[in-house]
Structures are given as structure tokens and as C-alpha cells.
Amino acid sequence: MIRWLFWGIIVAILCVLPRFLGDYTLYVVSLTYVYVTVAIGLNLTLGYANQVSLCHASFFGIGAYTMGLLLAQGWSFWLILPLSGIFAGLFGAVIGFPALKWKDHYLALITIAINIITFFVMMQESWLTGGPTGVSGITRPSIGSLSFTSDINYYYLLLVLFILAILASIWIVNSKWGRAFRAIGLNELAARGHGISSFNYKLLAFAVGAFFAGVGGGLFAPLLRYISPDAFTFFISLEFLIMIVIGGMGRIEGPIIGAIIVVMGPEVLRMAEAAYLIVYSLILILVMLFMRGGLVIVLDRLREAIPARIGSRR
Amino acid sequence: MPLLETQKMTKDFYKLRAVSQLDFQVERGEIVAVIGPNGSGKSTFFNCVTHIYPATAGRVYYQERDITGLPTDKIIRLGVGRTFQLIQLFLEMTVFENMLLSVQEHRGTLLSRLFTKDDSGDVERAHEILEFLYISHLKDELASNLSYGQQKLLDFGMVLMPRPELVLLDEPTSGVEMEMRGRIMDYIRELNKQGQTFVVIEHNMDVVMNLCERIIVLDYGEKIAEGRPEEIQTNQRVIDAYFGVEE
Numbered sequence: 001m002i003r004w005l006f007w008g009i010i011v012a013i014l015c016v017l018p019r020f021l022g023d024y025t026l027y028v029v030s031l032t033y034v035y036v037t038v039a040i041g042l043n044l045t046l047g048y049a050n051q052v053s054l055c056h057a058s059f060f061g062i063g064a065y066t067m068g069l070l071l072a073q074g075w076s077f078w079l080i081l082p083l084s085g086i087f088a089g090l091f092g093a094v095i096g097f098p099a100l101k102w103k104d105h106y107l108a109l110i111t112i113a114i115n116i117i118t119f120f121v122m123m124q125e126s127w128l129t130g131g132p133t134g135v136s137g138i139t140r141p142s143i144g145s146l147s148f149t150s151d152i153n154y155y156y157l158l159l160v161l162f163i164l165a166i167l168a169s170i171w172i173v174n175s176k177w178g179r180a181f182r183a184i185g186l187n188e189l190a191a192r193g194h195g196i197s198s199f200n201y202k203l204l205a206f207a208v209g210a211f212f213a214g215v216g217g218g219l220f221a222p223l224l225r226y227i228s229p230d231a232f233t234f235f236i237s238l239e240f241l242i243m244i245v246i247g248g249m250g251r252i253e254g255p256i257i258g259a260i261i262v263v264m265g266p267e268v269l270r271m272a273e274a275a276y277l278i279v280y281s282l283i284l285i286l287v288m289l290f291m292r293g294g295l296v297i298v299l300d301r302l303r304e305a306i307p308a309r310i311g312s313r314r
Numbered sequence: 315m316p317l318l319e320t321q322k323m324t325k326d327f328y329k330l331r332a333v334s335q336l337d338f339q340v341e342r343g344e345i346v347a348v349i350g351p352n353g354s355g356k357s358t359f360f361n362c363v364t365h366i367y368p369a370t371a372g373r374v375y376y377q378e379r380d381i382t383g384l385p386t387d388k389i390i391r392l393g394v395g396r397t398f399q400l401i402q403l404f405l406e407m408t409v410f411e412n413m414l415l416s417v418q419e420h421r422g423t424l425l426s427r428l429f430t431k432d433d434s435g436d437v438e439r440a441h442e443i444l445e446f447l448y449i450s451h452l453k454d455e456l457a458s459n460l461s462y463g464q465q466k467l468l469d470f471g472m473v474l475m476p477r478p479e480l481v482l483l484d485e486p487t488s489g490v491e492m493e494m495r496g497r498i499m500d501y502i503r504e505l506n507k508q509g510q511t512f513v514v515i516e517h518n519m520d521v522v523m524n525l526c527e528r529i530i531v532l533d534y535g536e537k538i539a540e541g542r543p544e545e546i547q548t549n550q551r552v553i554d555a556y557f558g559v560e561e
């Protein structure tokens with residue numbers, strides 16, 4: 001009950017937030033929603049199923065290009081958005097195949113290579129992707145007379161989908177899929193020994209993780225109205241990784257906390273790009289050293305402390 | 315046809331022949347023991363039957379079907395349950411989650427597993443088994459918080475969850491205290507009466523002699539004897555294998 005009230009208040013705050021934000025800050029918060037969606041995907045693949053993906057920016061990019069290119073063909077945003085997820089998901093399932101044989105740092109290297117390849121495809125295949133200049137003039141959607149063209153309205157659309165993405169990830173994590181993901185992540189031998197197909201669930205972990213990233217990409221393109229390959233480099237994949245490590249791998253709140261810090265951090269601190277990379281690296285090292293579970297642990301402590309205090313007053 | 319049959323099964327680890335030309339059969343309803351000195355290939359035999367790694371040569375038949383080369387998870391879902399010599403649990407999950415994981419893939423389709431809750435019969439059965447094993451009070455504990463003996467029991471309970479027709483147990487009573495050892499043996503006998511077939515690797519001769527109708531003895535990967543407990547006890551080759559031949 002208290003939990004629902006808490007989340008209700010958070011959502012209410014997010015609903016009134018645009019009133020208090022300038023154009024740029026509104027954009028940053030909108031961008032955070034998009035990145036959270038992608039990070040949720042990576043959290044399913046890596047945090048739960050323990051399958052290293054350092055090419056989530058590729059999945060993100062596939063979603064974004066699907067949106068940009070098909071919108072230009074006159075397709076409906078509402079049709080393309082699920083397609084962005086599905087295309088990225090299918091690509092993810094294919095990328096999952098190396099995971100059947102390799103794990104950990106080997107898989108990390110393979111997925112880095114994949115990210116570099118997709119980046120080059122985006123750069124080189126200009127007939128399709130527009131090359132280094134990318135795709136511009138991307139429009140925002142509407143339903144009937146309700147248009148999401150303005151920044152504020154698009155913010156609300158992103159907010160709704162952001163909440164849906166969180167709910168969907170909670171559903172998946174609590175389903176038998178989520179349990180099987182964790183099982184193959186924790187002990188593959190035991191999983192096989194209990195009839196859990198590592199083939200199915202590894203590919204699925206990649207596909208589902210890529211699906212979220214693809215949907216994120218589909219939302220990203222109209223937010224910026226313009227996409228180009230440099231939004232989908234390996235370094236962006238690294239940022240997603242940093243998000244879930246800082247936030248807390250294998251926890252629902254992890255990618256949310258992590259994305260907030262990684263996207264908003266530099267804006268709040270108003271630092272040069274090079275400087276915040278140093279700060280991230282420091283935070284990352286500190287988290288790895290002293291807070292293996294990520295910053296979500298801080299929330300856990302608060303959660304434990306608050307009811308205790310209410311209890312002691314009684 | 316036997317429930318499980320291997321024909322000329324061989325497993326080489328580089329130059330080491332761990333299992334050699336092994337012909338093995340289990341009939342429905344039997345309790346068979348596999349014994350032999352350390353390193354004689356018993357666990358490797360289980361691992362090849364369930365395709366944890368591929369056999370170098372030979373074939374495996376289960377329920378009249380050639381299952382050689384099928385992926386492990388598929389063999390398990392056909393109704394073969396097994397434990398590993400080293401306990402394999404999902405240590406960072408609760409005892410109850412472990413129990414449910416051991417049965418979830420035996421039902422429904424991959425897609426249905428995204429949408430359906432745990433079968434209420436399975437939940438009930440998990441409670442019953444934990445109750446029987448005296449670890450039901452630990453059901454919400456992480457498996458890593460259990461003692462070795464308790465983990466061993468959980469491992470045993472998990473294998474039984476999906477009611478496998480054939481159960482392969484690799485030293486089920488090692489590290490389990492006396493009283494519980496007796497209880498596990500009674501339970502195996504009871505399940506056997508209900509139709510489940512057991513193959514048990516065991517070092518404890520009390521367990522072997524009390525539980526099993528037939529014994530297979532391995533030495534250096536080869537089957538050196540096979541028969542009823544009283545036959546095996548007096549078999550000279552077996553005695554030599556265990557105590558060494560005096561030269």
C-alpha cells in the first residue's frame with residue numbers, strides 16, 4: 001500500500017515536472033527516459049541472464065534507424081515503434097549465438113566487434129543509412145487530434161512508455177523467463193541439469209534485451225528529430241554498461257538510478273565531456289570496490305531504515 | 315527393451331580412457347547401483363548418458379529412443395532426472411525458487427512461460443518434498459545459507475520435483491547424516507514402488523546392499539562385474555579392484 005502511494009507520488013511529480021523545467025532540462029529528462037528503456041534491456045541481458053553485451057548501442061541504433069527510415073517512407077509511428085523493437089530483437093537473437101559458446105570477456109570482445117561493425121555499416125552504407133550525416137527531418141507522432149509534436153507532449157508520450165517499459169521488465173523478471181534467465185546466469189550446469197535450455201534462454205535474453213533497446217531507439221529518433229552513427233558507437237554501449245553497474249545489476253531499480261546519474265550527472269555538474277568521463281570512471285571504481293550491488297543498495301538501506309523508525313516511534 | 319541402455323559407450327579425456335566400451339541396461343522399476351573405486355568412471359558415465367559432454371563413442375537409448383547427442387536439457391525433459399557429484403544449486407536464489415526452477419521447463423511452451431504462473435500442483439509438491447526433507451522452514455532462505463547436508467537434500471528434492479521416470483543419483487547419501495540417510499533410502503524405495511527407476515552411484519556399502527537389487531562394478535572405466543548384491547560381495551575381481559591384487 002505504502003509502496004503504491006510512493007510510486008503514485010513519483011509519477012505525479014514526473015507529470016507536473018515539465019512546468020518547472022526549461023526547454024533544455026525537459027529534453028535531458030526526456031532523454032533519460034529513453035536511456036532507461038535501453039538500460040532496462042541491458043539489465044535483462046547482462047544483469048539477470050549474465051550474458052555480456054557491449055553492443056547495446058547497436059540494438060539501440062537499429063531501433064532508431066528503423067524509426068527514422070520507415071517514417072520517411074510514410075509509415076505510422078505506432079506501427080514502427082513495435083517494429084523497431086522486433087528488428088532489434090531479431091538482430092539480438094542472432095548476436096546471441098556467439099554466447100552459446102563463449103562467455104564473459106570473450107563475449108565482451110565479440111560484442112564490441114559487433115558494435116564496431118554496425119557502426120561502420122551505418123557510416124558506409126549511405127544509400128540506406130544516410131552515411132555520416134544520418135537521417136534528419138524525423139517527425140513526431142500524433143493520435144487523431146492529439147499531437148506529440150511539441151516537446152512537452154512528446155515528454156508525456158515518453159513518460160508513458162517509460163512506465164510501460166518498467167512494468168514490462170518487472171513482469172518479465174517475475175515470470176518463469178526471468179527465473180530461467182537468472183538460472184542460466186548463476187549456474188548453467190545446474191540449469192541444463194534441470195531441463196532449462198541454455199540455447200533458448202541465452203538467445204532470448206539477447207532478443208529481449210535488444211527489444212527494449214530497439215524500442216528505446218524508436219523513441220530516441222523522434223526526440224532528437226535527427227540521428228547519425230555517432231549516437232550508436234561502442235562508447236554509448238559502454239555508457240549503458242556503466243549505467244547498470246552504477247545503478248545495480250540484476251535489480252529493477254538499477255537501470256533507472258544508473259541512467260539518471262549518467263545522463264543527468266554531466267548536466268547538473270556542468271562539466272566538460274572529458275571531465276565527466278573521469279568522474280564516471282571514479283564512481284564506477286568506487287561502486288565496484290565498495291558497493292558491488294550498485295547504488296540501489298543505498299535505496300535498500302533507506303527502505304530498511306524508514307519503517308524501522310516509524311516502528312520505533314509507536 | 316530396457317528403460318535405459320548404453321551400447322559400447324566410451325569416453326576419452328585426451329589419453330585417459332574414463333569409460334570403456336560400456337554396455338549397460340536398466341529395466342523399468344529397478345534400483346541399480348553403480349560402484350567402483352575412485353576415478354573408475356562412474357560420474358563420467360552419468361555425464362555421458364545425459365550429454366553433459368559427448369561420449370567419444372557408443373550410443374544411448376532411453377525409452378526405446380536413441381538419445382545419443384541430444385542436448386542435456388532435452389534429455390532431462392524426456393524424463394531423466396539427475397544429481398551431480400558436486401552439488402549444483404542456484405545459490406543466490408531461495409530454496410523455494412530452486413524447487414520451482416527444477417520443474418518449470420517440464421510444462422507448457424516457451425512462450426507460455428512468460429505468461430503463466432507456477433502450477434499450483436507444483437507449488438504444493440515443492441512444499442511436500444521440502445517438508446519431507448525437513449528443510450521446509452528454510453524455503454525462503456538463499457540456498458547459499460544452507461549447510462552442506464541441507465544443500466544436498468535440496469539437490470535431491472529438486473531432482474524429484476518433475477517426477478522423472480529415470481533418476482540418476484551421484485552419491486546421494488554422502489555428507490548426509492545417518493538418520494536422514496535412512497529416510498532418503500526409504501523415500502527412494504517408496505518412489506520406486508510407485509514406478510520410478512533409480513540408478514545410484516554410491517560408496518556406502520550399507521546403502522548399496524540395502525537398497526539395490528542389482529549392482530554394476532566399474533574399474534578403470536570397464537564393467538568388471540554385474541549381479542545381485544550377494545554375488546558381487548564374493549566376486550574375486552571386485553575384491554581385487556577394491557583392495558588391490560597381491561603380487
Ligand SMILES: Nc1ncnc2c1ncn2[C@@H]1O[C@H](COP(=O)(O)OP(=O)(O)OP(=O)(O)O)[C@@H](O)[C@H]1O
Binds near residue numbers: 327354
Ligand atoms: N572433465 C574431465 N576432464 C578430464 N578428466 C576427467 C574429467 N572428468 C573425469 N576425469 C577423469 O576421468 C576418470 C574418471 O572420473 P570419474 O569422475 O568419472 O570417476 P568416479 O568413478 O566418479 O570417481 P569418484 O568415486 O571419485 O567420484 C578420472 O581419472 C578423472 O580424473
Ligand SMILES: [Mg+2]
Binds near residue numbers: 358399
Ligand atoms: Mg564420481
